[in-house]
Amino acid sequence: MKRNLLLLLMVSIGSISYGQSWDPDITEGQKSLSLQLGTQGIGLQFKYQLINNLSARAGFSILPVETDKVVQSFSNDTDDRLKASFTNAHLLLDYPIIGKSVRLVLGGAYFFKAEGTIESKAVEGFKLGDRQFTAEEIGMLVIRSDWKGLRPYGGLAFFRDFPKNKINVSLDLGLYNLGAPEVSTSSTGMLYLDETNRQRLEDNLKDYKWLPIIQLGINYKF
Template sequence: MRCYQVNAQNNNQPPSLLGQKSILLNVGTQGVGAEFAYGVLPNLALRGGLNFIPFKAHNVFKISGFNSTSNLSADFYNVHALADYVPVKTASWFRLVGGFAYFFKAKGDIRVIPSDDYKYGDLVLTEDQIGYVDLNVNWKGLAPYLGVAFANTFPRNKFNVSFDLGTYYLNKPKADITGTGLLEGNSSQTPQFQSNIKDYRWLPIVQINFSYKL
């Protein structure tokens, strides 16, 4: 009877992470991606993978008193290494996650294009003569990550779903403004634009992971 009770208690213990392996497909605020996870200690697993998000949108904002169209594009591509640590053995569904990523592409571009001819007295200027303005921001480089995760790192059977919440702290952005035609003078606003954007370095991560145990 005592042997039965001991075995039952052992069966209820959360499994060790050591030596376990899985492949994860994920989707979230950093786009879509894939990871490989491997348990290196009973309560520690490492994940390595990549994510990418190409995004495009049109007419995301309007400039008061100026008829224009705007085109936005954002491209974020990274490779990353993360460590999942289970702080409480009896709560293996909760993990602390830390690591870093290298963003080999991390940029956002906005082009503002006039949509009407511009009249100045008797003079009519075409869209080509007016020109356009490009606003470019680049966060390329190494970024640390800190967050938490919910649900077991490795499936108990073959499949499971888990969740990541956290943030990357991106490289200090490099920003510039370029203009053409009559809007060429806007290039002089680059220092002010750089100053305005310098603190935009947090990339929040909300992610769903679909895991397959190897």
């Protein structure tokens, strides 16, 4: 009797575990194509079901951003233009951890382009002693930060792995570890960063090594 109860308990636990980790609507070889929109820009992604519990996806995304803003700097107005450009190709693996709707996502991406640029130029000239300097003589300072390279990713994906019919939506929340950027500067006039300030800038940018990802996917199963 005890053996029968123990066997029944083991079969029940196994059935529960099996039921939680396997979705009968998802079979090996399923494929989908996804339009991606979010903090890493716009992109396309192909997804393939490897086995019942594991799917792989490969894709790319592009993020071009540019803004202009006049800011107060060292008691003089400067016109600052901020640019950010990110282009990557990624490969990720999905594994379900809570039912059908929450998955652990691990992988990485190669960032062909991952840079931020600040172009700062004087709005007007200023007088120093007896000499008047024009905005053109003051010139423009350009600061570039580059995170290009292979970067790891970790995060969670929500909603169904594949559409039950033809179309569904999914949500990704995660982080890329970009590491510390390479910093370079150039100038066309009097504006410049000396070695001490350039090193200080590099030290400050070391904290900006995480790229948060909030990405919405519109998926089509074929």
